Each structure stands twice: as C-alpha cells, then as structure tokens.
Amino acid sequence: MSMLPRITVSDNQRFLVTETGEPFFWLADTVWEIFHRLTSEEAAFYLENRRRKGFNVIQAVALAEFDGLHTPNAYGEYALVDDDPARPNEAYFRHVDEVIRMAAEHGIYVSLLPTWGDKVTHLWGKGPVVFNEDNARVYGRWLGERYRGDSNVIWVLGGDRPAYDDTHDYRPIWRAMAAGIDEGVGQHVIKTYHPSGKHSSSEWLHEEEWLDFNMMQSGHGSGRSTPVWEMIAHDYALTPAKPVVDAEPNYEDHPVNPWPDWDPSNGYFRADDVRRQSYRSVFAGGCGITYGHHTMWQFSGDRYEAINHADRPWQDAIDRPAAGQMLHLRRLMEAHSFLSRIPDQSILLFDGGERGEYRTATRDSEGSYALVYLPTPQPVAVRLDWAAGSAVYAAWYNPRSGGAQTIGKFSTNSEVTFTPPVDGPDWVLVLESI
Numbered sequence: 001m002s003m004l005p006r007i008t009v010s011d012n013q014r015f016l017v018t019e020t021g022e023p024f025f026w027l028a029d030t031v032w033e034i035f036h037r038l039t040s041e042e043a044a045f046y047l048e049n050r051r052r053k054g055f056n057v058i059q060a061v062a063l064a065e066f067d068g069l070h071t072p073n074a075y076g077e078y079a080l081v082d083d084d085p086a087r088p089n090e091a092y093f094r095h096v097d098e099v100i101r102m103a104a105e106h107g108i109y110v111s112l113l114p115t116w117g118d119k120v121t122h123l124w125g126k127g128p129v130v131f132n133e134d135n136a137r138v139y140g141r142w143l144g145e146r147y148r149g150d151s152n153v154i155w156v157l158g159g160d161r162p163a164y165d166d167t168h169d170y171r172p173i174w175r176a177m178a179a180g181i182d183e184g185v186g187q188h189v190i191k192t193y194h195p196s197g198k199h200s201s202s203e204w205l206h207e208e209e210w211l212d213f214n215m216m217q218s219g220h221g222s223g224r225s226t227p228v229w230e231m232i233a234h235d236y237a238l239t240p241a242k243p244v245v246d247a248e249p250n251y252e253d254h255p256v257n258p259w260p261d262w263d264p265s266n267g268y269f270r271a272d273d274v275r276r277q278s279y280r281s282v283f284a285g286g287c288g289i290t291y292g293h294h295t296m297w298q299f300s301g302d303r304y305e306a307i308n309h310a311d312r313p314w315q316d317a318i319d320r321p322a323a324g325q326m327l328h329l330r331r332l333m334e335a336h337s338f339l340s341r342i343p344d345q346s347i348l349l350f351d352g353g354e355r356g357e358y359r360t361a362t363r364d365s366e367g368s369y370a371l372v373y374l375p376t377p378q379p380v381a382v383r384l385d386w387a388a389g390s391a392v393y394a395a396w397y398n399p400r401s402g403g404a405q406t407i408g409k410f411s412t413n414s415e416v417t418f419t420p421p422v423d424g425p426d427w428v429l430v431l432e433s434i
Helices: 040-052 090-105 132-148 170-184 229-237 271-283 322-334
Strands: 008-009 016-020 026-030 055-064 084-088 109-113 154-160 191-194 214-217 244-245 288-292 339-342 360-364 369-374 378-383 393-396 404-411 416-418 427-433
Touching: 040 090, 055 090, 055 288, 055 404, 084 090, 090 109, 109 132, 109 339, 132 170, 154 170, 170 191, 191 214, 191 369, 214 229, 214 404, 229 244, 229 271, 229 339, 271 288, 271 360, 288 322, 369 378, 378 427
Parallel strands: 026 055, 026 288, 055 109, 109 154, 154 191, 214 244, 244 288
Antiparallel strands: 008 016, 339 360, 360 369, 369 427, 378 416, 393 404, 393 427
16 A cells, blocks of 8 residues: 555645645656556556656546446556446456556655546547446445555546536536545545646635645647646636646647647647646646646557557557656755745736746745746746845756856846846746845
8 A cells, every 4th residue: 555645735735745745746647548558567667767767646547438448458458347337347457456556656646536537428539438427436335445555646537628518517527536536535635637628627616625636638639839828827827726737638649739629830839839738827827737648648669559649659659758757857956945825927127928938937926036937048037026135146947958057146126137048948037035
C-alpha cells in the first residue's frame, strides 16, 4: 500500500497540499490508457522516466476510452464481466493495482478516473453506456474499498463529457459514484471532474459538495494560444473558492484543430506551444498543470494503431522536449512562497497583449516576489511598488533549460521596462524583493 501522504485542499482553498500541510504543485502527465494497453514492464519503464522528469501525478482511466470494455488489456483480460459495473474482473484490476502501487514507489500520485465518460454519457465514442445510479454507487464503493489504503490515489469522475446537457442530467450518477467511493474508503477523499473540451467542471458542478477542486480542459481545438488565462480566471473568481487546474491543455505533437477534418497545414503543437499554455495557466491562478503528449496518452506503436494523426510511436515520444521542460516550471513555483501566491496583472503597466503575445503575472501577496511570463521576446513594463522591501533583484529565467541570467537591482519606487534576451522565444521575468 502507498506510503505517500494523501492530497487535500489548502486552508485558503486555492492550492493543493499534502495532509501534513506541505505545498503540492500538481505536475501531471496524461496516460489515459496505461492500465488498458501497457504491460507491467512497460509501465515500470514509463514511470521511472516520468519520475526522473519530475512528474508527481499521472492521469489514467480504469474503464478506458477506446473500446475499453470490449478490447482486453495487454494480458487478455477484460475490465468487466458482461459489461456489468457491479461485476469488475478481478484479474484486470490486479494489473491496475500493480500500476498504482508502482507509481507510489516512484513518488507519483494517480489521478484515477473510475471510467471514461462515454460509459455514462454516450454523446460520442464507443461506450457502451453501462452506468446508472445504482451500479455507479456499487462500483464506486468497490473501488473505494479496494484502494482505501492507496493514499496516492486522487479521484477524478467524468472523462471528457458534460455533467448534463439539454436532454439529460447525469449528475445523479456521478453523485452516486462519488458517494460510493467515500463509503468504500471510509472517509471523504479528494475528488474532481474531468470535463469536455473548452469547459470546466465549475460549469456544472462547482457547488457540489463532493467536488473539492475544479478541473478544466482548454483542449486542442481552438488553435494556438487558446486564452487559458481567461478560463482559469473565471474559476478563480468563483464562490466558494476552489483550486483549479488545466488537466488537458494542448498536447505536444497533437494536430492543431483536427476536428472534423484536419488540414495538415495547421501543423502540430510543439514544445513552445505547450510551455506558453502551461506557464500562463499557472500564473493566472492554476494550482498546477498537466502535460500531455498525443502519442503517450494512447500508447500507439507496434500493438496499437495511431489515433487522430499521432506522428510517432510512444517509445519515441517519451523524451520529447516539453516533457523534460515541465520540471523547470515546477521548480520555479516551489522555489517561491507557495500558498500566498496570487495572480496579479496590475503589476504590468500595459495590457497583457493578445493570444500568442499575452503576458501573465503572478506574485506573492506578502510582497516577496513577482513572476511575469513572456511568450515572445517583447519588452515588458512593470511597476515595482508591490514589493515589501526597498529594492527588487531582477533576473531572466529560461523555461527551456531552467537557467537564469542576472539583470540587476532596482528601487521599488520605480517603473522599469525589461527587454528579454533574443534567444527565446519565451522567458520568465523573476523579481525578488530585497
């Protein structure tokens, strides 16, 4: 069983922390199909790679999206007996157990979806719909009891579907599953909901008592530089306050705007696209960020045909540039006062800009530091009167390498225009009060 501390919500309701009160920066990787498609040996290889890259969460689904009920796992086992959520296949879930416990050994939490949303809400996908209120509660209770000792499990309901639409309200099913999980564990455990693209769980579920933090999906279908900062800001402003994380931004090497028919001239999202969305999401108030690679989530390669124009096998995708660069964001945030951080665009003297050039600012509410993300090498004018000290030390932080370049010291009575190095494209302006 896991020896990692459970994750909960901070006292100020803005961040995630361990049960011992230590700040927890959510840095997740998206591997929806890991239980369904990988062997134990492959999962161990993957988890060690992600441990070395600084990921502390993986997002995975027990009843997977792509024919997860009618295609067996790597060992020939089906998830359910006769498509019945009240009859999980013990052999299938022994493999799930193993991967969850291997993750804990690597210091990694599992953001566990009991099912993909198409088993509840069949708007698209293979489904089939197999859940109702009764068996959702039974299945949730069975899972909760099975993983009650696995403190590295973070529960995520939903799965790329709305919680209700114009014709159906699916919230009673999700409520029943959430209640069943708590009954099985024997206490309330942290939960959220993974929504459909361009949406947040807050749209349908913000006031649900079982929902501890909001999860959004800025997605892959709005071109480059979707205004994630606006989606985060919306949830950040809600009452009651709850943490928010973008759990599905643009995946590295995912085709841009692939629906309904992909135009190859749109190209693919690459590492700089991923960094832009990740930093701007966190600086706008997110409690962390999820990385994803278009091949890695599906593990396409020798055994599984590529879905939606994936351009390389997963073994070649595991070390793509952005996957290794996400650790620099985590280290930057963990190096500064964590629980008192706030978004604050007011320290910028001019508008943040438009889409691709939009700059985001965050700072310590006590005035010890401020950070400004610049997606392009354009000058930025900043006021320094937010700082608690008499002067501010400035430096450029490189989100590609984690290195820093000293700029100098400036009086807090001043307003300064900073021009980033030309060898970007992106930089973080780091301002430390002294």
